[in-house]
Amino acid sequence: MAGDAAAPRPAPVAKTFTCPSCGAAVVLRAAGHSLVVTCSACHTLIDAADENYRILAQYQAQKTFDPLIPLGQRGKVRGEIFEVIGYLRRSNAGQTVTWDEYLLFNPYQGFRWLHHYHGHWTYILTVKSKPEVSAGRAVTAKYLGRSYRLFDSGQARVAYVLGEFYWRVQVGDTVKTQDFVAPPQILSMEKDSDEIVWSIGEYIEPEDVKAAFQVRVPMPVKIGVAPNQPWPVSPAATQIFSRAWKFAVALVLIQFWSVGTAQVRPLDLESLVYQRSLPEAKVSRSFAVTGSTGNVGLAIQVPGLQNNWLDVEMELINETTGVSFPVEKTIEYYSGVDSDGSWSEGSHDARVIVPAVPPGSYHLAVEATAGPGPLTLPYQIVVQRGVPVWSNFWIALGLLLLFPLLMRWRQYAFELTRWSESDYSPYPQQQGSDDD
Numbered sequence: 001m002a003g004d005a006a007a008p009r010p011a012p013v014a015k016t017f018t019c020p021s022c023g024a025a026v027v028l029r030a031a032g033h034s035l036v037v038t039c040s041a042c043h044t045l046i047d048a049a050d051e052n053y054r055i056l057a058q059y060q061a062q063k064t065f066d067p068l069i070p071l072g073q074r075g076k077v078r079g080e081i082f083e084v085i086g087y088l089r090r091s092n093a094g095q096t097v098t099w100d101e102y103l104l105f106n107p108y109q110g111f112r113w114l115h116h117y118h119g120h121w122t123y124i125l126t127v128k129s130k131p132e133v134s135a136g137r138a139v140t141a142k143y144l145g146r147s148y149r150l151f152d153s154g155q156a157r158v159a160y161v162l163g164e165f166y167w168r169v170q171v172g173d174t175v176k177t178q179d180f181v182a183p184p185q186i187l188s189m190e191k192d193s194d195e196i197v198w199s200i201g202e203y204i205e206p207e208d209v210k211a212a213f214q215v216r217v218p219m220p221v222k223i224g225v226a227p228n229q230p231w232p233v234s235p236a237a238t239q240i241f242s243r244a245w246k247f248a249v250a251l252v253l254i255q256f257w258s259v260g261t262a263q264v265r266p267l268d269l270e271s272l273v274y275q276r277s278l279p280e281a282k283v284s285r286s287f288a289v290t291g292s293t294g295n296v297g298l299a300i301q302v303p304g305l306q307n308n309w310l311d312v313e314m315e316l317i318n319e320t321t322g323v324s325f326p327v328e329k330t331i332e333y334y335s336g337v338d339s340d341g342s343w344s345e346g347s348h349d350a351r352v353i354v355p356a357v358p359p360g361s362y363h364l365a366v367e368a369t370a371g372p373g374p375l376t377l378p379y380q381i382v383v384q385r386g387v388p389v390w391s392n393f394w395i396a397l398g399l400l401l402l403f404p405l406l407m408r409w410r411q412y413a414f415e416l417t418r419w420s421e422s423d424y425s426p427y428p429q430q431q432g433s434d435d436d
Contacts, residue, residue, distance in 0.1 A: 019044060020055055029072065029085045030105045030164060037164035040071075048164055057170055064160075065089055068116070068215060069102055071163045075213035077114075077123060077204075082106045084213070086163035093155040093174070103165060111166060114209065115201060119219070120226035121209050122186060124201035131180075131187060131198060138426065141180040141187050143200065148180030148187045150424045151227045156190065179227060183418075186228035203228050225418040231411050241404050248400045251393070259388040264297070268383040274310060274368040276375045284364040286319060287383060289357055296357045297387035298327065298364075301349040301380045305333045308373040314381070315365040316354055324365075325354045353389055 015028040024041035028034065028048055036056060037048045043064075045057040067087040069075075074083045086103030099117035106112075113124035131143035139150035158173045173192075180187040184203035189196060203226065206219040233241075268287035289296060302310050309332035316325040329352045335344035370377055419425035 017053055020046065020053055021058060026053075027072070028164060029083060030107075030166075033105065033107075033111075034085070034164035034166055036168050038161050040162060043161070045161070045170060056168065059171060065162070067100070067102065067162065068217065068220070069114070069209075069213045073213050075209075077104070077112070077212050080106055080109050082109070082112055084163075086165045087161075088158060088169070089160035090156050091159045093157060095157065095159070098159065103163065113199070113201075114204075116220070117226065118224060119206060119222035120229060121204045121206055122201040122226070122228060123204045124188070124199050126197060126199045129198075130196075139180075139424065141189075143187055143198075146182055146185070148182045148185070149426070150178065151181045151186075151419075151422045152179045152424070153177065181227045183228045184230040201228065203230060224421065225414060227418065227421070229418070231414050233407065233411075237407065241407050244400050244404045248397060248404075251397055251400060255390075255393045264387055265385045266382060267296075267385050270364065270366075270381045270383070272366060272368070272379055272381065274370050274377040274379060276370070281365050281367040284366065284381070286361055286363045289359050289362055289385060291359060291385065293356055293358045294385065295387055295389060296325075296354045297351055297382075297384035298329075298354065299349065299351040299382040299384060300329055300331055301382065302331050302333075302377065303348055304374075304378060305331060305348050306373075307334050307336075308332070308377075309371045310377060310379060311369045312379070312381075313367045313369075314352075316357065316362055317365060318358075319361045319363060321360070325357065327352045327354055351387070353387060355389075 015031045016025055017028065018024070019026050019039040019042065021044040022039060022042040024039055026037060026039050026046065028037055031048070034048045037046050038044065039046065043059060044055055045059075047054040047056050065087075067084070069084050071084055071087065074081055076082075082104035083106070084102050085105045088101040088103070089098060090101060091098045099115065102114040102116070104112040104114060111126070115122040115124055127143070129143075131141040131148070133139065133141045141148045141150070154177055155174050156177045158169060158171050161169055161171055175190040175192045177191075178189040180189075186201045186203075188199050188201065190199075191197075206222070209215065210219050267289060268284065270284045272282055296316060298314060298316070300310075300312055309330055311328065311330045313328045314326070316327070318324070329350050331347065331350045333344070333346040333348050335342070337343070364381065364383070366381065368377075368379070416427060419427055
């Protein structure tokens with residue numbers, strides 16, 4: 001893409017002339033705009049600006065290529081009709097990577113490019129103004145208020161030429177290149193001994209190229225992620241992603257409001273003593289559970305527990321209906337001193353929540369079991385009403401965030417794949433390949 005396009009002029013008339021080398025017919029589709037044209041039969045490079053069509057260079061192509069979009073094909077891109085007038089196959093300096101470039105022409109709009117690599121397409125326009133390049137933690141280029149990150153730098157070599165061009169291109173020509181990306185756009189610089197040319201491109205889906213130029217053959221399959229390929233997420237997924245975050249924020253606010261305004265009402269305090277010699281169940285006095293159906297919290301406190309455990313089995317029994325709610329909780333506490341100093345684990349108290357308890361008169365049936373230790377162990381059970389519950393909140397929040405987090409992970413994997421081909425990856429664990 002070296003060189004720059006001249007300002008559009010009135011619509012040219014396609015010309016046909018005889019190749020001065022082999023005598024084959026050569027079609028000049030952008031007469032008055034193109035400087036060189038190649039003979040499709042013998043690949044002679046001809047001076048299109050010379051009325052005598054002087055030969056500029058002759059070479060024997062070691063391998064010929066048939067463009068996916070044939071020369072002379074017209075297509076509508078971004079609302080404008082363009083004709084394919086030139087085709088380049090280029091490679092990096094080591095000739096290990098190749099790509100295709102199609103030169104498009106419209107007499108009123110000028111020249112455009114279609115870049116193709118591994119099934120990915122980019123629609124490119126040469127720009128007049130020079131972007132502002134700066135180097136900090138990353139090399140960036142700013143153009144029209146948008147920042148682009150350096151993705152690649154190296155050399156581009158012309159490997160094959162077909163059709164006509166607005167600069168004197170030849171096989172073997174090389175330019176220094178730099179590509180900066182801000183998907184779906186790519187900002188590219190090409191520099192030779194004479195000039196520096198900047199262009200800006202935008203990713204275009206293969207199906208759009210196929211439809212625009214009526215390509216009859218199957219389009220090349222996409223391989224990997226293109227430098228400027230946008231993350232392929234559907235509008236519906238984007239809406240779900242946005243709504244999920246909003247619902248998550250609302251859920252957090254509601255939960256904290258509920259916790260902040262909750263009034264935990266003690267219903268009863270039962271002081272009990274575990275006796276190893278009397279392990280039979282104990283029955284508490286009756287207490288009233290008021291209000292509407294809701295949870296009941298049973299807070300167990302064992303202040304004298306030391307290097308031991310206490311397992312408490314309880315049944316909350318409705319004295320009118322006989323319906324019972326069995327629960328069990330183990331409290332354990334250990335502490336000591338070692339070479340690292342004092343340590344402790346466990347707690348002297350715990351709480352268990354009994355959900356959906358209707359109002360009524362209740363009592364507790366309690367049976368406790370302790371580990372080896374004292375023959376007696378006092379403990380208390382505090383019955384509470386309206387205890388804030390966090391478990392449902394965490395489950396709901398997890399379900400709400402599952403899809404957004406999955407999408408973020410997929411986007412992260414997509415970006416890792418994109419930057420795996422770059423020597424300037426923002427991900428420290430990646431090492432790009434050197435194409436220079």
